[in-house]
Amino acid sequence: MSEFGGFIQDEVANDELDRIEAAYGPLAAAVRELVDATIRSTVPPEEAALALAEVEAVVKRLRAQQMPGPAGVRFNSEGRAWNWGNAVVGLRNAIAPPLEIVHVRSGLAHANVDLGAAYEGPPGLVHGGATALLLDHIMGETAAAAFTRVTFTGTLTMVYRRGTPLGPLRLDARIDREEGRKVWVVASIGDEEGPTVEAEGIFIIPRWAT
Numbered sequence: 095m096s097e098f099g100g101f102i103q104d105e106v107a108n109d110e111l112d113r114i115e116a117a118y119g120p121l122a123a124a125v126r127e128l129v130d131a132t133i134r135s136t137v138p139p140e141e142a143a144l145a146l147a148e149v150e151a152v153v154k155r156l157r158a159q160q161m162p163g164p165a166g167v168r169f170n171s172e173g174r175a176w177n178w179g180n181a182v183v184g185l186r187n188a189i190a191p192p193l194e195i196v197h198v199r200s201g202l203a204h205a206n207v208d209l210g211a212a213y214e215g216p217p218g219l220v221h222g223g224a225t226a227l228l229l230d231h232i233m234g235e236t237a238a239a240a241f242t243r244v245t246f247t248g249t250l251t252m253v254y255r256r257g258t259p260l261g262p263l264r265l266d267a268r269i270d271r272e273e274g275r276k277v278w279v280v281a282s283i284g285d286e287e288g289p290t291v292e293a294e295g296i297f298i299i300p301r302w303a304t
């Protein structure tokens with residue numbers, strides 16, 4: 095295993111990656127269900143205590159073999175890259191919705207997502223930090239021009255036009271302009287009535303990546 099600017103070369107074969115994803119993807123999906131069920135459950139406390147014991151047993155089973163730190167962004171020489179722990183798109187991260195981003199072309203992307211009770215801020219509305227999180231990520235991937243370069247968020251500006259309702263939402267992002275190592279990206283998230291939050295970001299290709 096070797097590392098370049100935090101990106102880890104990890105020679106796991108593609109068919110083995112498929113096998114891992116086939117097992118852990120549904121596991122993370124079930125944990126997302128668990129999060130939602132925990133928030134919305136109305137079973138009596140005695141029943142919740144029994145559920146706790148079962149969850150603790152599952153945690154013990156998974157802790158039997160762990161990597162030392164976070165999952166990181168990894169790639170192999172077969173041309174595959176994976177970032178299972180990512181907070182927005184991570185296949186194995188139950189905190190991630192996960193966002194499935196469609197890159198229409200380099201510098202243009204969109205995504206559909208359905209945000210439930212786990213993302214609530216004001217009653218019935220998405221937490222403002224959660225919309226910023228999702229926007230930051232889709233903008234970052236868009237700035238990366240179809241993963242041909244590394245970009246980091248430099249400055250991010252959010253304009254919250256109206257509350258973002260929990261439920262089905264759409265995100266759109268596009269590169270507005272570029273100048274040297276700076277990439278300006280504009281984006282929005284919204285419902286069927288239009289954008290609820292509009293964002294502008296300056297993404298920087300770090301000096302170390304040039």
Ligand SMILES: CCCCCCCCCCCCCC(=O)SCCNC(=O)CCNC(=O)[C@H](O)C(C)(C)COP(=O)(O)OP(=O)(O)OC[C@H]1O[C@@H](n2cnc3c(N)ncnc32)[C@H](O)[C@@H]1OP(=O)(O)O
Nearest residue numbers: 175176177230231234235246247248249296298299300301
């Ligand atoms: C599946 C696998 C693949 C996945 C891959 C991941 C996909 C993507 C995931 C996306 C995830 C989501 C994304 C995330 O979450 S990214 C994580 C959040 N962001 C960070 O942690 C960034 C932290 N900051 C830094 O690393 C450095 O400061 C950066 C890299 C930003 C600049 O350090 P560097 O030493 O390189 O810069 P420089 O001093 O040579 O300046 C260069 C130019 O830039 C201008 N400038 C500098 N700073 C800022 C600023 N803050 N705003 C506006 N402009 C700024 C500066 O004036 C100059 O312009 P000019 O004077 O030339 O005109």
